[in-house]
Amino acid sequence: MDSWHFARTGLAQKYLDVLQLGISSSLAIIAPRRKGKTLFVLQDLAPLAQEKGYLPVYASLWQNLNAPHEGLISALENTLAHLQEKPVLTRLLQSKVRKAALGNELLGKLEIEFADAPMAPTSGELAYLEQLLVDVEQLAGQKTVLLLIDEVQHLATSTHFSPLAHNLRTLLDQRQGTIKSVFTGSSRHYLNLLLNEANSPFYHFVEQVDFPDLGLDFIHFLVNKLARDFHIKVELQELDLAFDALDKSPYWMMKLVARLITSQENIKNSLSYTLGLIEATEDFAGLAKTLKPIDKLLYLALGTGKNPFGKEFLHEVEQKTEVKGVPGNVQRSLQRLLEAGLISQTYKQGYQIEKPGLTRFLNQP
Ligand SMILES: Nc1ncnc2c1ncn2[C@@H]1O[C@H](COP(=O)(O)OP(=O)(O)OP(=O)(O)O)[C@@H](O)[C@H]1O
Ligand SMILES: [Mg+2]
Known part of the structure; x- marks a missing residue:
C-alpha cells in the first residue's frame, strides 16, 4: 500500500525557481495552522532540492520554545555529523527540550505555542551557531545549503529572541550566494511583525510567497x-x-x-x-470564555469581511453589548484578538480570522 502523502512537486519546483532565478535568496511560506506546511517542506521541498543539488537542512524553532536557537544548532550539528559521516553526537543541551503538550490525551494535543520562560542565546551559543554554519558551508562543497526554518514567527514572540533574529539575518545576509533559506510560519500576525515591520531585521529581506490550499x-x-x-x-x-x-x-x-x-x-x-x-x-468553549462580548461580535464580523470601524458594526456593538459602539472600543478589541493569535493583520489583506472553526462555534445557537 503506498503512502497517504499527496505529492506537491510542482509547487516545490515553483519555490525553487524563485530561489534559482535569484529573485530572492530567502522565501517565507505562510499559511495557517495544520495546512500541511511541515510535511510539504520535509517530503516535497527538501527531496526535490536535494535532487537539484542543494543541501537541505531542516530546523524547527519550536524544538525548544524557550530557546529557539537550539533547534537551529541541533539541525546544523546533525547535518555536520552526517557530512563527516560521524555518528550523531547528542550534545547535552543546557535546558531541557520540551515541546509542551496538554489537554486530553484521547483527543490529541493542544500545543502550547508560546515560551513561558524565554531565553536569549548566550554570546557563546551565537558564536557556536556561526561556526556550525561555516563548517556546514565548507563541507557542502559545490552545493548550496538550503536552510529550512519552521515556525520562524516564533522569533517575533519575545524580545529575548531578537538577538537570534538579528544574528540569523546577518549570517544569511553575508552568505546570499552559498546559503539560501525557506522560512515557514503559521501565525500571520507574528510573521508580519517579523517580516514587515520597519525595525525588524528581516524587513525587506524575505520574499513572502503564498502556500495554496490543497485542491x-x-x-x-x-x-x-x-x-x-x-x-x-x-x-x-x-x-x-x-x-x-x-x-x-x-x-x-x-x-x-x-x-x-x-x-x-x-x-x-x-x-x-x-x-x-x-x-x-482547539478548546473553542474555553477560548470563547476568554472573549468579551465585543470580541465575539468583532471576530464574527471580520469573518464575514465587515469593516470593523464601519457604521454598521459600531451600531451592532452599541446594540448588543454593554460597551459603547465607538472606534476606541473596537481598537482595543482588535488588539486583544491579535495578541491571542485569533486574528491577523497584513498590509495586503487587512484583518483576517485565524481559526475559521471558531466562527462555526460562536454562531451556534
Ligand atoms: N500533501 C499531503 N498529503 C496528505 N496528507 C497531508 C498532506 N499535507 C498534510 N497532510 C496531513 O496533514 C497533517 C498536518 O500537516 P503538517 O504538520 O505538515 O501541517 P502544518 O501546516 O505544518 O501544521 P502546524 O501548523 O501544526 O505546524 C499531516 O500530518 C498529514 O496527515
Ligand atoms: Mg508545521
Whole structure:
C-alpha cells in the first residue's frame, strides 16, 4: 500500500525557481495552522532540492520554545555529523527540550505555542551557531545549503529572541550566494511583525510567497485511494464539500478519512465526528470564555469581511453589548484578538480570522 502523502512537486519546483532565478535568496511560506506546511517542506521541498543539488537542512524553532536557537544548532550539528559521516553526537543541551503538550490525551494535543520562560542565546551559543554554519558551508562543497526554518514567527514572540533574529539575518545576509533559506510560519500576525515591520531585521529581506490550499486533485487522490486500498466508495463532490467544511485543512481531512475507514460510517457522520474533534482539540468553549462580548461580535464580523470601524458594526456593538459602539472600543478589541493569535493583520489583506472553526462555534445557537 503506498503512502497517504499527496505529492506537491510542482509547487516545490515553483519555490525553487524563485530561489534559482535569484529573485530572492530567502522565501517565507505562510499559511495557517495544520495546512500541511511541515510535511510539504520535509517530503516535497527538501527531496526535490536535494535532487537539484542543494543541501537541505531542516530546523524547527519550536524544538525548544524557550530557546529557539537550539533547534537551529541541533539541525546544523546533525547535518555536520552526517557530512563527516560521524555518528550523531547528542550534545547535552543546557535546558531541557520540551515541546509542551496538554489537554486530553484521547483527543490529541493542544500545543502550547508560546515560551513561558524565554531565553536569549548566550554570546557563546551565537558564536557556536556561526561556526556550525561555516563548517556546514565548507563541507557542502559545490552545493548550496538550503536552510529550512519552521515556525520562524516564533522569533517575533519575545524580545529575548531578537538577538537570534538579528544574528540569523546577518549570517544569511553575508552568505546570499552559498546559503539560501525557506522560512515557514503559521501565525500571520507574528510573521508580519517579523517580516514587515520597519525595525525588524528581516524587513525587506524575505520574499513572502503564498502556500495554496490543497485542491480537488487532493480529494481525487483520496477518493481513489479509499476505493483501491479499502474498497470504500465515496463521491468526489461530497468529500470535497467535507474538505471545505474542515477549512481545507489536510490534517483534519486525514482524521475524517481515518474515521471513514475505521468506523465504516458515511461522510456525513464522519464529518460531524471530526468537527466535534476540532471543537474539543482547539478548546473553542474555553477560548470563547476568554472573549468579551465585543470580541465575539468583532471576530464574527471580520469573518464575514465587515469593516470593523464601519457604521454598521459600531451600531451592532452599541446594540448588543454593554460597551459603547465607538472606534476606541473596537481598537482595543482588535488588539486583544491579535495578541491571542485569533486574528491577523497584513498590509495586503487587512484583518483576517485565524481559526475559521471558531466562527462555526460562536454562531451556534
Ligand atoms: N500533501 C499531503 N498529503 C496528505 N496528507 C497531508 C498532506 N499535507 C498534510 N497532510 C496531513 O496533514 C497533517 C498536518 O500537516 P503538517 O504538520 O505538515 O501541517 P502544518 O501546516 O505544518 O501544521 P502546524 O501548523 O501544526 O505546524 C499531516 O500530518 C498529514 O496527515
Ligand atoms: Mg508545521
